[in-house]
Amino acid sequence: MSSKLLKLIAKLFTDDVSFQKNDSDRKAAGSVLLLSAFLCVILCSVSTNPWFVSCILAALLLSVSFMKAGQIISVLKPTLIAVAFAALITLPAAFMGSPKTVSTVTMKTAESVMLVAIVSERMGWKGMTRAAASLHLPDLFIMTLDTTVRYLHILGRFAARMAEAVSLRQVGEKNWKTAGTGGILGTTFMKSQRQAQMNAEAMACRCFDGTYKSLYRHHWNMTDMLVLAADAVLVVFFIYLQNAAA
Amino acid sequence: MHIPDNYLSPQTCAVMAAVMVPAWVISVKKVREELPKEKIPMLGVGAAFSFLGMMFNVPLPGGTTGHAVGGTLISMLLGPYAACISVSVALAIQALLFGDGGILAFGANCFNMAFVLPFVGYAVAGLIRKRIQGSKGEMIGAAIGSYVGINAAAFCAAVEFGIQPYLFHDAAGNALYCPYGLNISIPAMMIGHLTIFGLAEVIFTTAVYAFVRRVSPAMIRTEEGGKTSVGLKVLIAVLIAATPLGLLAAGTAWGEWGADEIAETGIGYTPAGMEKGFSFEAILPDYSAAGVPEVAGYILSAVIGVALLIIIFKLLSLIPQKKKAGA
Numbered sequence: 425m426s427s428k429l430l431k432l433i434a435k436l437f438t439d440d441v442s443f444q445k446n447d448s449d450r451k452a453a454g455s456v457l458l459l460s461a462f463l464c465v466i467l468c469s470v471s472t473n474p475w476f477v478s479c480i481l482a483a484l485l486l487s488v489s490f491m492k493a494g495q496i497i498s499v500l501k502p503t504l505i506a507v508a509f510a511a512l513i514t515l516p517a518a519f520m521g522s523p524k525t526v527s528t529v530t531m532k533t534a535e536s537v538m539l540v541a542i543v544s545e546r547m548g549w550k551g552m553t554r555a556a557a558s559l560h561l562p563d564l565f566i567m568t569l570d571t572t573v574r575y576l577h578i579l580g581r582f583a584a585r586m587a588e589a590v591s592l593r594q595v596g597e598k599n600w601k602t603a604g605t606g607g608i609l610g611t612t613f614m615k616s617q618r619q620a621q622m623n624a625e626a627m628a629c630r631c632f633d634g635t636y637k638s639l640y641r642h643h644w645n646m647t648d649m650l651v652l653a654a655d656a657v658l659v660v661f662f663i664y665l666q667n668a669a670a
Numbered sequence: 671m672h673i674p675d676n677y678l679s680p681q682t683c684a685v686m687a688a689v690m691v692p693a694w695v696i697s698v699k700k701v702r703e704e705l706p707k708e709k710i711p712m713l714g715v716g717a718a719f720s721f722l723g724m725m726f727n728v729p730l731p732g733g734t735t736g737h738a739v740g741g742t743l744i745s746m747l748l749g750p751y752a753a754c755i756s757v758s759v760a761l762a763i764q765a766l767l768f769g770d771g772g773i774l775a776f777g778a779n780c781f782n783m784a785f786v787l788p789f790v791g792y793a794v795a796g797l798i799r800k801r802i803q804g805s806k807g808e809m810i811g812a813a814i815g816s817y818v819g820i821n822a823a824a825f826c827a828a829v830e831f832g833i834q835p836y837l838f839h840d841a842a843g844n845a846l847y848c849p850y851g852l853n854i855s856i857p858a859m860m861i862g863h864l865t866i867f868g869l870a871e872v873i874f875t876t877a878v879y880a881f882v883r884r885v886s887p888a889m890i891r892t893e894e895g896g897k898t899s900v901g902l903k904v905l906i907a908v909l910i911a912a913t914p915l916g917l918l919a920a921g922t923a924w925g926e927w928g929a930d931e932i933a934e935t936g937i938g939y940t941p942a943g944m945e946k947g948f949s950f951e952a953i954l955p956d957y958s959a960a961g962v963p964e965v966a967g968y969i970l971s972a973v974i975g976v977a978l979l980i981i982i983f984k985l986l987s988l989i990p991q992k993k994k995a996g997a
Contacts, residue, residue, distance in 0.1 A: 475962045482970050485977035493711070493984040500981075 454555025675772030676947030687777025714983030736867035742791025753788035769952030791819025816875035
């Protein structure tokens with residue numbers, strides 16, 4: 425084994441250790457954050473009180489305002505796309521005499537997507553996988569989720585590059601874009617098969633059999649307690665406002 | 671001082687907006703040249719202070735209300751050009767989300783509060799700082815500058831209101847827009863601003879400026895660094911929590927009545943331009959939401975406004991970075 429490779433492995437190991445160390449010092453456990461986000465999304469979805477939904481939206485906006493500019497873009501981009509899509513779908517309701525539905529659905533969509541984007545931005549993909557493992561989700565489920573999201577990105581980029589190449593070849597009246605759709609999808613599918621094979625080989629090389637084992641143990645800290653206390657307050661607030669609305 | 675829609679004629683609104691366009695262009699250019707990119711998010715913090723300051727309504731005997739603006743404060747912290755942009759964005763958020771200030775009158779409101787106020791305040795404060803050295807000069811400059819600044823802005827607003835009945839009226843002589851001439855608008859606006867509202871601006875400016883100098887000197891444009899201190903964040907949180915105090919002031923500010931209220935102010939009719947004028951439905955009109963208690967709605971509006979302002983300016987801080995990377 426060459427010294428360069430050894431150095432690389434050492435660096436990866438150090439990064440991983442420092443990632444875990446920094447994470448455990450002050451931050452809340454990933455599993456706690458995931459569960460809190462899930463709870464918040466559920467409560468927002470079932471809430472019939474606009475006051476509750478408005479408060480959550482204000483809290484999320486405040487949370488986003490503390491982020492760095494680059495992170496804010498990562499959070500707002502999917503949120504705005506989802507909001508535009510939700511508004512478009514619910515727009516007929518406004519013409520059918522129920523304009524409130526448009527604002528309610530749009531606001532709830534904005535909250536759910538923004539919350540997920542915030543959690544994803546704060547935890548990172550590595551943290552999400554670890555949180556899912558610590559919640560004792562089946563390994564197969566975690567791995568499927570992990571690879572699906574990664575391959576959506578990889579294959580999406582591949583398909584976009586192919587579509588661009590096909591459109592560049594477009595000459596005259598013939599619509600190469602339409603004619604090439606089947607070809608692009610077929611090639612992308614074959615590419616995915618090859619990628620899956622390569623992934624399996626890479627897993628074997630790293631002695632990874634699809635079981636997520638983490639030697640890292642999270643020690644409960646003050647932030648965990650604060651997040652759980654906030655969850656409790658959120659549930660009480662939700663019940664109080666639901667009763668008030670009724 | 672937030673001029674609602676239909677108080678000024680569309681022609682006046684167009685002229686005021688046209689006046690503000692070069693002011694905004696020059697301000698953006700100057701801020702990019704003079705303010706380091708790490709300080710751009712500070713514009714959001716400044717705008718948040720201005721936004722919160724405008725939520726604290728102060729009552730005046732007779733039923734009218736007013737508020738501080740904080741334009742001089744931002745101009746002393748970040749420069750007058752930055753103040754122009756900060757207050758303009760704060761006014762835009764107020765007009766679009768909370769219906770405070772008109773959409774058509776946005777240019778006029780920006781001229782008064784985002785242009786006249788910070789530039790006059792900054793110039794006066796600068797003159798005083800030249801004569802009185804040290805922190806004493808700065809505090810006296812902040813006090814007098816903010817007082818003169820808000821009164822200059824109020825005077826401009828009064829003139830804009832006051833010229834309407836002379837320029838725009840029907841055949842019967844009834845005003846189409848603001849019905850009060852200069853003989854009423856100037857004293858009505860200036861009495862409040864020369865006394866209570868001017869004092870509120872002085873207290874707001876000097877208190878926050880002294881606090882910022884002590885706990886977060888990095889916010890001042892001449893100082894290095896670009897991080898908001900914990901003390902400043904706490905101050906914003908305290909101001910947000912205290913905003914419902916603004917609800918104690920009952921009544922409507924002079925010149926901010928609704929079309930349904932103006933006939934009862936003494937003129938006996940509703941001007942035609944107001945009756946059939948432009949109407950805009952804000953998402954959270956008057957800093958309140960349907961089904962939400964008034965106090966809670968006020969705090970909620972403050973949180974949303976402050977968060978949006980900080981987000982907007984953090985995103986704006988990316989623009990110069992991108993330009994440099996491409997160059």
